Amino acid sequence: MTYLTKLSAAALSDLLISREVSAVEATRAHLEHITAVDTDLHAFLHVAGDAALATAAQIDARRAAGEELNPLAGVPIAIKDVLATQDMPTTAGSKILEGWIPPYDATVVARLRAAGLVPLGKTNMDEFAMGSSTEHSAYGITRNPWDRDRIPGGSGGGSAAAVASFQAPLALGSDTGGSIRQPAAVTGSVGVKPTYGGVSRYGAIALASSLDQVGPVSRTVYDAALLHDVIGGHDPLDSTSLTERWPSMAAAAAAGLQDDALRGVRVGVIKELSGDGFQAGVTQRFNETLALLVAAGAEITEVSAPNFEYAVAAYYLILPAEASSNLARFDSVRFGIRVNPESGSLTSEHVMSATREAGFGAEVKRRIILGTYALSAGYYDAYYGSAQKVRTLIQRDFAAAFSQVDVLVSPSAPTTAFKFGEKLADPMAMYINDVTTIPANLAGVPGMSIPIGLAPEDGLPVGLQIMAPAKADARLYTVGAAIEQLLEASWGHTMLSQAPALTPTEMFASEEGAV
Amino acid sequence: MSEITAEQVKHLAYLARIDLSPLEITNLTHDLGQIVDSIAKVSEVATADTPATSHPMPLTNVFREDVVVPSLTVEQALSGAPDRAGDKFRVPAILDED
Numbered sequence: 001m002t003y004l005t006k007l008s009a010a011a012l013s014d015l016l017i018s019r020e021v022s023a024v025e026a027t028r029a030h031l032e033h034i035t036a037v038d039t040d041l042h043a044f045l046h047v048a049g050d051a052a053l054a055t056a057a058q059i060d061a062r063r064a065a066g067e068e069l070n071p072l073a074g075v076p077i078a079i080k081d082v083l084a085t086q087d088m089p090t091t092a093g094s095k096i097l098e099g100w101i102p103p104y105d106a107t108v109v110a111r112l113r114a115a116g117l118v119p120l121g122k123t124n125m126d127e128f129a130m131g132s133s134t135e136h137s138a139y140g141i142t143r144n145p146w147d148r149d150r151i152p153g154g155s156g157g158g159s160a161a162a163v164a165s166f167q168a169p170l171a172l173g174s175d176t177g178g179s180i181r182q183p184a185a186v187t188g189s190v191g192v193k194p195t196y197g198g199v200s201r202y203g204a205i206a207l208a209s210s211l212d213q214v215g216p217v218s219r220t221v222y223d224a225a226l227l228h229d230v231i232g233g234h235d236p237l238d239s240t241s242l243t244e245r246w247p248s249m250a251a252a253a254a255a256g257l258q259d260d261a262l263r264g265v266r267v268g269v270i271k272e273l274s275g276d277g278f279q280a281g282v283t284q285r286f287n288e289t290l291a292l293l294v295a296a297g298a299e300i301t302e303v304s305a306p307n308f309e310y311a312v313a314a315y316y317l318i319l320p321a322e323a324s325s326n327l328a329r330f331d332s333v334r335f336g337i338r339v340n341p342e343s344g345s346l347t348s349e350h351v352m353s354a355t356r357e358a359g360f361g362a363e364v365k366r367r368i369i370l371g372t373y374a375l376s377a378g379y380y381d382a383y384y385g386s387a388q389k390v391r392t393l394i395q396r397d398f399a400a401a402f403s404q405v406d407v408l409v410s411p412s413a414p415t416t417a418f419k420f421g422e423k424l425a426d427p428m429a430m431y432i433n434d435v436t437t438i439p440a441n442l443a444g445v446p447g448m449s450i451p452i453g454l455a456p457e458d459g460l461p462v463g464l465q466i467m468a469p470a471k472a473d474a475r476l477y478t479v480g481a482a483i484e485q486l487l488e489a490s491w492g493h494t495m496l497s498q499a500p501a502l503t504p505t506e507m508f509a510s511e512e513g514a515v
Numbered sequence: 516m517s518e519i520t521a522e523q524v525k526h527l528a529y530l531a532r533i534d535l536s537p538l539e540i541t542n543l544t545h546d547l548g549q550i551v552d553s554i555a556k557v558s559e560v561a562t563a564d565t566p567a568t569s570h571p572m573p574l575t576n577v578f579r580e581d582v583v584v585p586s587l588t589v590e591q592a593l594s595g596a597p598d599r600a601g602d603k604f605r606v607p608a609i610l611d612e613d
Contacts (some may be wrong), residue, residue, distance in 0.1 A: 103591035196571040210570050239577040240570075313554040324531060331532075333604050335595035341534070349532065351607045357534035362542075365533055369524060369543055370550060372531045383554070386561035391568040393560060427546055428553050444571025470572065 004029040009075045009169040009223040016074040019063065023056035023074030027118050030076045034120065034167045037502045041143045043152075043162040045081050046088050047121035052076065055118045062116070072226055073116025078162040078171040081122040082129055082155075083214070084203035085109050088119070092205045093127040093137040093155075096336045096359025106203025107238065108172060108214050108231040115230045120168055123158030127361045128327065129179055129207045131155050132433045135424060136363040144187060146460055146499055150417040153183030159217045160187040164496055170227050171217040176207050177315055178413075178437025180215050181449035185412035185463025188451040188495045190218045190480075192228060193437075195470050196444030197242035199228075200235030208322035209240075211315075211441040219496055221256070221450060221481040225249035228473070244471060252474035256481030263297030265479060268405030272308045273436050279415040281455025285462040286411045289452045292486050301405055305397035308439050310390045315438045316431055317374045317387035324371030327364070330356060366427060395443045402469045407479050410436050412449040412463030436465055446473040448480050451495035452487060461495065519548040 004012065004026050015021040031049050038044055059074040079085060082092045084102035091097040105113070113119070126136040134142045134157030144152040145165035152161040159171035160183030173180035175193035184191030192215045199214045206212060216227035228249040235241045255261060269290065274283065290300055332338040332355035333348075340346060341354035360368070374383040401408055413436055423430040440447040449463040464483065468475040488494055521544045528535045528543075535543065589602050598605040 100595050103587055103594050197574075236579060240572070240574060242572065307560060310557055310560055313557045316550065316554050317557060328532075332597060333606050334592075336597070338597035345611050346607045347611050348607045348609050349611075353529075353532045353534045356532055357536075360533065362539075365535070365539065366543060366546055366550075368531050368533065369527045370547060372527045373519075373523075373547065373551070376527070376530070382558055385567060386557040387554075388567035388569055389561035389565040390557050392566055395568060395571075427550060431550075431553075442571070 002029065002033065005033045005166040007169065008220045009072060009218065009226060010220070012075055012169060013071045016063070017071065023059040023063075023118060024053060026074060027052050027056040027076050027120070030120060030168060037165055038167060040148070040502070041145060041161055041165055042140055043123055043142050043158045043165065043167060044078065044121045045091065045093075045124050045139055045158070048088050048119060051087060052118050052120050059116045059118070070115035070230065072230060074118060075170060076118045076120045076168050077112060078120050078123050078159055078168040079109060080156055080159045080171065080173050081125055082174050082205050083109055083172060084205070085119065085122065088122050090122065090205070091139070092129070093125040093139060094359065094361070094364070095138040096330050096355070098337060100335055102203070104203060107200035107235045109203065111231050112172075117170070117230070123156070123162055123171060125158055126155035127364050128205065128323070129155040129174060129176055130323070130363050130367055132178070132182055132430055133418070133423065134158065135420060136361055138361055141420060144417045145502065146188065147417065150419055150460070151186065153186040153417065155179040156183045156191075156217065160184055160189050160191065163187075163217050163219055164189045164499065165502060169219065170223060172214060172231070173217045174204055174212060174214050175441065176211045176213075177319065177441050178434045180217060181437050181447055181463070181465060182413045182434065184217065184449040185451075185465075186417035186461060188461035188499060190221055190224050190448070190450050192216050192224050192448045192476065193440060193446060194228065194232065194473050195242070195446045197240050198246065198446070198471070198473060199232050200238045200241050202235055202237035206326040208319040209326060210322060211319060213441070219494070221448070221477060221484050222250065222253040224448075225253035225477045225481075228477075242471070247474045249474055249477045253477040253481040256478040257485055260297065261478060261482040262293060262486075265298045265407070266405040267293055267298050267300050268303040268401050268408045269300060270308065270401070270408055270410050271302050271304045272306065273410035277414050277435075278411060279455060279457075281457045282411045282413070282415060282462050285453040285455065286464065289464055289483065289487070290409075292490065293483065296482070296486055303401040303404060303408065305394075305401060305439070307390060307393035307397050311394055311439045311442055312432055312435050314387040314390035314394070315434070315442060316370070317383050318391070318442075320367040320371030321374045321384050322371070324368045324375065327368055330359065391442050394439055398439070398443045398445055398469070406468070407475060408467040410465050412436060412465040416455045416458055416460035416462060440467050443470070445470050446476055448476045450480050450484050453491075453495075454498070519544055519551060
């Protein structure tokens with residue numbers, strides 16, 4: 001039944017609907033694959049095997065009874081550990097929440113349960129989503145399925161690695177400065193950050209509330225669209241949730257698969273997101289993709305976004321400022337661990353300080369202290385106030401660009417996956433890695449990353465980022481699906497079919513009797 | 516160059532309610548100085564006539580009807596607490612005795 005793990009969510013859905021395959025069979029195939037490969041990759045922090053099989057059995061019974069179900073009913077899914085799940089531990093990759101089982105589900109989790117998807121477990125991430133490599137998880141690293149010595153991106157490295165290594169066809173992620181798109185780029189998978197407010201954040205453990213967005217992770221654009229349709233739309237429990245009526249993203253992706261979908265589409269190439277600092281193979285694959293777009297009838301224009309140069313600086317003021325406030329809730333009273341100080345009196349204040357010392361990792365402390373500094377009297381105007389003005393300038397750059405073009409494109413990340421430890425000692429080197437993805441969060445516009453080939457110098461995946469105006473998420477799916485189809489036709493295969501087989505551990509596991 | 520001192524980091528850690536070891540204070544003083552130098556460039560373009568943006572999608576006054584809706588039970592609300600006393604969260608002393 002290994003072939004079931006290779007299928008897209010859409011293809012698996014067809015087999016489930018025609019009842020050629022049961023949800024239990026599909027779920028079991030994925031659980032067996034997790035057992036075989038995840039000891040090594042460590043994409044999952046928690047696997048809920050029994051619960052997944054029970055859920056799948058219920059879906060099979062309902063389908064057998066003739067009930068009309070969502071097309072994704074019975075399809076397995078992995079959930080980033082930043083999302084509250086009332087039947088699974090939710091830690092956000094932090095020791096401070098070790099073992100916490102929330103008393104409620106995040107809205108997106110409730111929606112995927114209602115649609116009959118089968119949660120397999122929770123995926124690894126940088127602690128509280130602070131990082132671009134998943135090396136800042138308190139529970140150990142996740143390996144990139146393309147090269148076990150390299151990072152799977154971050155903060156959602158677990159979700160991206162799970163999907164790229166066929167442990168799940170779908171996953172949920174969250175994207176504050178690129179945490180869905182950058183892991184997608186470095187693992188050869190697809191990730192979408194929806195318009196700010198397009199998907200509910202109720203039950204998503206907050207990092208920076210004016211930037212955070214929940215979105216789909218998958219292997220195909222169409223699969224991401226199917227999942228977006230399940231999780232998107234207004235939620236009264238999230239007061240930043242938009243009240244729009246959204247078009248079907250799946251229909252938008254299907255439209256992209258029609259002939260001539262790219263003819264006349266105006267594509268803007270952002271001048272500031274290229275050149276120096278971009279790996280040669282990344283630039284090469286990006287330029288080849290532009291040539292394919294021209295051949296398919298798209299109109300390419302270079303556009304300038306002069307204030308993007310200030311985006312990383314503004315982001316690393318706004319994010320720590322908001323995070324320092326959001327993470328004040330970890331006070332050792334309502335949830336999470338409590339640690340008493342080794343000396344001194346046992347007051348709430350001392351216990352809180354000792355708990356946060358023991359419970360937070362180095363990167364979380366660094367950002368809380370930085371945010372506290374940016375918000376403190378005497379510095380507020382120079383730092384936080386200025387960063388908010390830069391945000392206005394970046395929104396104006398987007399507005400000017402979108403007055404000329406339909407979508408904007410750039411490489412999703414300046415480089416392919418880097419090696420473990422390469423950027424750990426230098427926080428700014430890690431931060432600058434998000435230069436391509438941060439502007440979309442600052443402006444609230446939607447962004448998508450799709451694979452566009454392997455860099456010739458290292459054989460690792462390269463991603464294309466596509467951005468659209470706020471609320472025009474559907475356009476991303478049309479254009480993204482069209483480009484994906486063009487590229488696959490030119491290659492003669494999908495991107496992830498080229499990933500190295502994870503056989504060594506599979507053989508090892510079968511010796512242990514795990515498969 | 517920004518001048519972040521160890522004293523300043525100690526004070527920020529107090530404000531943020533995080534105990535830090537002497538080694539952590541040394542490291543953070545160094546990191547913070549470097550980061551602040553890199554991000555101070557925001558003031559280059561933030562002119563007085565540029566309005567600030569706090570939120571990507573301007574929404575104001577999001578209200579709901581003032582009616583009782585389902586919420587967590589006491590047991591659910593207390594389920595993750597490190598300590599409880601009956602139906603309440605138990606906390607250490609609020610005031611220092613000395």
